[in-house]
Amino acid sequence: MLFVCSLSTLWRTVLSSLFLLFIVGAFVPSAPAADSLTIYSGRSERLIKPVLDAFTATTGIQIQLLSSGTTELLNRLKAEGDRTSADLFITNDAGSLELARTAGLLRPLNMREVDRAIPSQFRAPDNAWVGLSGRFWIVVYNRTMVQPDQVSSLLDLGDPKWKDKIAIPNSGSEYLQAGVSVIRATYGDDKTRQFLQGIKANADNQVYQKSSQIVDAVAKGQVALGIVNHYYIYRHLATQPDAPIAALMPDQQEGGMGAIMNVAGVGIVKSTKHLDSAKLLVEFLVAQAGQRLFAELDKEYPLHQDVKADPALVERKNFRAALVPLTKLAELREPTLALIEQVGLR
Amino acid sequence: MVTTRHQFASPLQLLALASAGIILLPLGYVTAQALSADPVVWQRLWTTRIPELLFNTVSLAASVAVVTLILGVSTAWLITRVEIPGRRLWEGALVLPLAMPTYVLAYVYSYLLGFGGPAEHLWQLAAGPQARIFSPHSFWGATLVMALDTFPFVYLLSRSALLSMNVSFEEVARASGVSRFATLWRVTLPLMRPSIAAGLALVILYVVSDFGAVSLLRYQTLTYAVFQQMTGRSDNTAASILSLLLVVIALIFLITERWFRQRSRFYQTTGRYRAPERHRYGRLGTSAVISYLGLIVGAAFALPTILLIQWSLSPEALATIDNRFFGFVWNSAILAAGASTGGVLIGLPLAYLACRRPTLLNLSCLQAAYAGYVLPGPVAALAVLILFTTIAPVFYGSVLILIVAYVIHFLPAGLQSLEPALQQLSPNLEEVSRTLGLGMRDTWRRVTLPLVRNGFVVAWVLMFLQTMKELPATLLLRPVGFDTLAIRVWMEASEEYFQLAAPSALLIVVLSLPALALLVSKDWRAA
Numbered sequence: 020m021l022f023v024c025s026l027s028t029l030w031r032t033v034l035s036s037l038f039l040l041f042i043v044g045a046f047v048p049s050a051p052a053a054d055s056l057t058i059y060s061g062r063s064e065r066l067i068k069p070v071l072d073a074f075t076a077t078t079g080i081q082i083q084l085l086s087s088g089t090t091e092l093l094n095r096l097k098a099e100g101d102r103t104s105a106d107l108f109i110t111n112d113a114g115s116l117e118l119a120r121t122a123g124l125l126r127p128l129n130m131r132e133v134d135r136a137i138p139s140q141f142r143a144p145d146n147a148w149v150g151l152s153g154r155f156w157i158v159v160y161n162r163t164m165v166q167p168d169q170v171s172s173l174l175d176l177g178d179p180k181w182k183d184k185i186a187i188p189n190s191g192s193e194y195l196q197a198g199v200s201v202i203r204a205t206y207g208d209d210k211t212r213q214f215l216q217g218i219k220a221n222a223d224n225q226v227y228q229k230s231s232q233i234v235d236a237v238a239k240g241q242v243a244l245g246i247v248n249h250y251y252i253y254r255h256l257a258t259q260p261d262a263p264i265a266a267l268m269p270d271q272q273e274g275g276m277g278a279i280m281n282v283a284g285v286g287i288v289k290s291t292k293h294l295d296s297a298k299l300l301v302e303f304l305v306a307q308a309g310q311r312l313f314a315e316l317d318k319e320y321p322l323h324q325d326v327k328a329d330p331a332l333v334e335r336k337n338f339r340a341a342l343v344p345l346t347k348l349a350e351l352r353e354p355t356l357a358l359i360e361q362v363g364l365r
Numbered sequence: 366m367v368t369t370r371h372q373f374a375s376p377l378q379l380l381a382l383a384s385a386g387i388i389l390l391p392l393g394y395v396t397a398q399a400l401s402a403d404p405v406v407w408q409r410l411w412t413t414r415i416p417e418l419l420f421n422t423v424s425l426a427a428s429v430a431v432v433t434l435i436l437g438v439s440t441a442w443l444i445t446r447v448e449i450p451g452r453r454l455w456e457g458a459l460v461l462p463l464a465m466p467t468y469v470l471a472y473v474y475s476y477l478l479g480f481g482g483p484a485e486h487l488w489q490l491a492a493g494p495q496a497r498i499f500s501p502h503s504f505w506g507a508t509l510v511m512a513l514d515t516f517p518f519v520y521l522l523s524r525s526a527l528l529s530m531n532v533s534f535e536e537v538a539r540a541s542g543v544s545r546f547a548t549l550w551r552v553t554l555p556l557m558r559p560s561i562a563a564g565l566a567l568v569i570l571y572v573v574s575d576f577g578a579v580s581l582l583r584y585q586t587l588t589y590a591v592f593q594q595m596t597g598r599s600d601n602t603a604a605s606i607l608s609l610l611l612v613v614i615a616l617i618f619l620i621t622e623r624w625f626r627q628r629s630r631f632y633q634t635t636g637r638y639r640a641p642e643r644h645r646y647g648r649l650g651t652s653a654v655i656s657y658l659g660l661i662v663g664a665a666f667a668l669p670t671i672l673l674i675q676w677s678l679s680p681e682a683l684a685t686i687d688n689r690f691f692g693f694v695w696n697s698a699i700l701a702a703g704a705s706t707g708g709v710l711i712g713l714p715l716a717y718l719a720c721r722r723p724t725l726l727n728l729s730c731l732q733a734a735y736a737g738y739v740l741p742g743p744v745a746a747l748a749v750l751i752l753f754t755t756i757a758p759v760f761y762g763s764v765l766i767l768i769v770a771y772v773i774h775f776l777p778a779g780l781q782s783l784e785p786a787l788q789q790l791s792p793n794l795e796e797v798s799r800t801l802g803l804g805m806r807d808t809w810r811r812v813t814l815p816l817v818r819n820g821f822v823v824a825w826v827l828m829f830l831q832t833m834k835e836l837p838a839t840l841l842l843r844p845v846g847f848d849t850l851a852i853r854v855w856m857e858a859s860e861e862y863f864q865l866a867a868p869s870a871l872l873i874v875v876l877s878l879p880a881l882a883l884l885v886s887k888d889w890r891a892a
Contacts, residue, residue: 090596118599193597196597239481360603361413362413
């Protein structure tokens with residue numbers, strides 16, 4: 020029988036060990052080339068790859084991109100520790116970057132280019148992470164179904180009159196978590212809980228994984244209103260100018276909270292072996308050329324003061340942002356998640 | 366004799382124990398984490414999410430099981446017992462949906478039946494401009510997609526049973542004056558019972574652990590909730606609690622299924638020596654049968670494929686086909702081949718020992734292997750990840766850990782065909798061979814192996830197909846630069862870029878076809 024030891028099984032064993040060695044050799048990850056960077060990115064590949072391609076075209080440095088969810092990648096970085104192959108961590112949310120910084124995963128940076136280009140409220144105190152582009156969590160509405168004066172605050176969407184008329188992101192979305200954190204910090208837990216219960220009931224089955232799906236649903240008239248990051252609205256309008264949708268900048272009323280702001284940003288992973296190339300990339304992203312790409316391709320608000328946002332957007336100086344500092348998003352997150360879970364958002 | 370047995374048994378036994386250990390470790394990790402969770406978390410989940418998730422999961426599994434039972438058994442019976450034109454073509458066509466991942470079918474149907482989609486436009490022509498059809502993002506949408514995608518499991522195993530069944534049982538019944546229908550009910554179906562049960566088990570396990578379709582159709586099941594918890598939360602306590610529930614559901618179900626199978630074990634005393642007689646229907650009957658088969662194959666495969674081809678030929682989609690795209694193809698093929706080969710190697714000792722020496726230990730090892738399938742992809746992935754960082758960090762970030770997760774996850778799919786193959790093989794045949802003077806090795810090579818080869822081939826193919834389509838574990842464990850076709854489909858389809866997702870989806874389908882061809886080829890059917 021096969022398992023009885025004999026000469027030929029011995030041979031077979033030798034051969035299969037060799038084969039196994041070969042396989043193992045193939046499976047152990049090889050060290051990446053010197054002029055190449057590995058990036059864990061929590062931003063949609065569609066939004067970040069063109070910018071990174073521009074970097075490769077200028078510098079010749081190749082990029083290995085792993086696109087996934089922000090929190091998922093943060094968990095992965097934590098689990099991988101010093102063995103990670105990541106050189107940089109790009110996210111769609113400042114709170115996650117701050118969590119990575121406090122977990123000791125990111126490397127403080129001393130770069131004049133960063134200090135000059137990005138205002139200090141949009142980066143960590145030690146520059147372990149740097150904001151790259153601003154986004155606002157606002158309301159998209161269908162112009163044929165809603166008048167803009169029917170909604171003035173994000174919290175209005177919890178009103179029972181919008182039953183079955185709104186679409187919201189799922190509770191794993193970092194935008195939603197950051198947004199709820201800001202609402203909690205402004206109005207307290209009780210009012211936030213009421214709001215969450217309201218949108219849960221109103222949205223019912225209209226809970227989406229991606230913001231672009233929410234904009235689509237509003238454009239098709241499947242729902243009247245949705246909560247999304249502003250640039251999804253303008254990106255939709257850029258490809259389909261006739262879509263009956265518009266952006267509504269909420270909470271601008273007297274004494275209102277202001278629109279909820281967040282930034283997408285980047286941090287250099289502590290254990291990187293390609294520090295110089297990584298710094299080059301950060302420098303590229305905060306410089307005017309890089310910032311212009313975020314403004315033009317992604318329709319975000321650039322953080323560099325000398326770079327203008329896309330003219331289609333509401334001009335930045337014409338509306339107020341909520342006052343909660345970005346670094347606070349990290350410490351607000353755990354109690355926010357507890358509240359979200361308590362309400363039972365999907 | 367006794368000594369040889371021992372020599373032979375112990376390494377095999379060790380191998381089986383090791384395999385079961387590898388499979389049980391992740392399960393142990395999840396259980397430990399769930400049980401050590403703060404009771405407050407348990408209580409919060411019980412009052413908020415769990416009732417809804419449990420109900421959704423169980424009711425979806427039940428409705429899909431009913432639909433696949435009807436579709437699978439009826440098509441298998443029609444194919445083997447009725448003479449229709451192009452019978453061999455239909456025979457193969459009914460397996461084609463297996464090449465169609467659930468998330469591809471889900472995204473095609475969310476376009477077809479979606480708000481403002483083609484089906485709604487057609488309906489509005491008939492019923493007025495305000496009319497709405499049922500939303501695909503619902504219980505019925507999920508049932509439709511999952512059933513169309515999984516009924517071939519029941520079909521394949523029922524068909525195998527009908528083909529290898531000794532037709533004399535039926536002939537005796539007919540000769541004794543039992544009507545054709547009563548023969549079907551009282552002889553044929555009971556003989557098929559083990560196969561039907563095995564097929565349904567496969568379907569239900571598949572539904573319960575599916576992530577792709579339910580997430581695209583936004584139907585909340587336990588597995589989807591686990592993935593959401595894992596990707597949206599920094600700690601996995603809630604995810605492991607939900608996973609533990611899943612495992613419990615599965616265990617209850619598997620034990621029931623085993624019990625049924627125990628009660629109906631039939632040994633095949635001879636090979637099938639004669640094809641069963643096939644009925645000939647009139648023109649009307651034949652066209653009814655063909656329309657029925659055509660409707661099923663059309664909805665589950667032809668229509669989605671036509672749409673995928675059309676989308677793939679759009680300029681946006683054609684622009685994405687470059688070297689990068691061929692890299693994804695290579696990644697998918699390598700991963701699937703590695704996982705299915707590993708699965709057969711690990712599954713063989715487990716299945717063999719459980720069939721031939723059904724001691725408590727061996728049966729437990731086998732049952733352990735089944736738990737892996739309902740350990741949802743994301744949780745299997747996380748557990749494997751932690752396991753490797755602790756015991757073998759050198760493999761970290763390599764393809765190997767992904768393959769281990771695949772094997773753990775898909776081994777039951779393989780065992781479902783390895784096990785019946787070994788069960789059908791009467792121990793007498795081996796004993797006769799030994800009595801007639803063949804050594805153990807020759808007996809294995811000339812008697813056992815040829816008789817169980819088909820089961821192996823089916824097992825390998827099933828695991829290859831499932832791995833190629835796998836989504837959540839791949840999402841969580843893929844090394845940098847190791848995106849697969851499935852990942853590409855998911856990334857584009859989840860943002861409703863249907864055209865951009867189409868080339869990868871179409872290729873998954875095309876790459877699965879040769880494997881499917883093997884399934885229906887004469888080669889493996891010749892017993």
